[in-house]
Amino acid sequence: MALSEFDLIARYFAPLGQNGRGVSLGIGDDCAILDVPPGQQLLVSIDTLVEGVHFLPGTAADNLAYRVAGACLSDLAAMGAEPAWITLALTLPEAEELWLKSFSGALAEILDPWNICLVGGDTTRGKQLTISLQVHGWAPKGKALTRNGAQSGDLIYVSGTLGDSAAGLDQLQQKGDNQYLIDRFYRPTPRIETGLAIRSFASAAIDISDGLLADLGHILERSQVGAVVDPAKLPLSAALKSYPAEQTLDWALRGGEDFELAFTVPPQQQQAFESALKDHLVPCTQVGQITKDGGLQLQQPDGSLTACTKDGYRHF
Ligand SMILES: [Mg+2]
Incomplete structure (x- = not known):
């Protein structure tokens, strides 16, 4: 009725x-x-x-x-x-x-x-x-973080760990039982405290819904800058590391729906930012740096740089 x-x-x-x-x-x-x-x-x-x-x-x-x-x-x-x-x-x-x-x-x-x-x-x-x-x-007023404020030389940070949600989806599809990863897929934690904590330091920010490369790409487009990301610095959970390294890297770069934050901090703010967030519950890790141009590039173990094509962002 x-x-x-x-x-x-x-x-x-x-x-x-x-x-x-x-x-x-x-x-x-x-x-x-x-x-x-x-x-x-x-x-x-x-x-x-x-x-x-x-x-x-x-x-x-x-x-x-x-x-x-x-x-x-x-x-x-x-x-x-x-x-x-x-x-x-x-x-x-x-x-x-x-x-x-x-x-x-x-x-x-x-x-x-x-x-x-x-x-x-x-x-x-x-x-x-x-x-x-x-x-x-x-x-x-005027203090909300946007995608368009990143400048050459700014440091790129991410909150938490990356790739867990994609691994959680894989667990569900493969009938796995890693509850941590499954929860990271079903129950993402919005990083509200982190957003508030970085507000006075960050020059640009976005949440990672489509994967780090895709979402960082949005910051680069809106800010008209490039970036270099060092895959070796990407923060990974212990649970994710149970997968082969190549798979974890792919998920950390391209897996969607982690709902962590990716943001940029001007170098002159780095010290104040890192000391302000010293006791913050969610670790923030520097994973790269904004460049004047050159698109989005990945740093290889030998120090060389590989371009990420725009198609490369959207792997899935
Ligand atoms: Mg968003």
């Missing part, structure tokens, strides 16, 4: 609409009314997951919540923004109570530590499960 379905949905999503910061009027009217704190700018991004396109039918509801929220919040992290609000649109084949409970429970786990509040949403019935999540955050 339509009414009971809506009651069901309201029951599971109402708890996500509590305790928002700057929420003048939350769920329940035609629109939410929101206050961005004085001196801050609003940053907005949206992601959609479609069953059969972005995930396999039958993927667990809690994993879907982690994946869509992780990807979406990662975009705010990449710009050094603090998350505040989300809106959610769900298309469901049926309003199944267990699914709603699991999805909304997992979403709450992600939102609660950041006091992120659901301020609106829409649910419809449709054949294909589709999840659209929009995130809203803020950053001090």
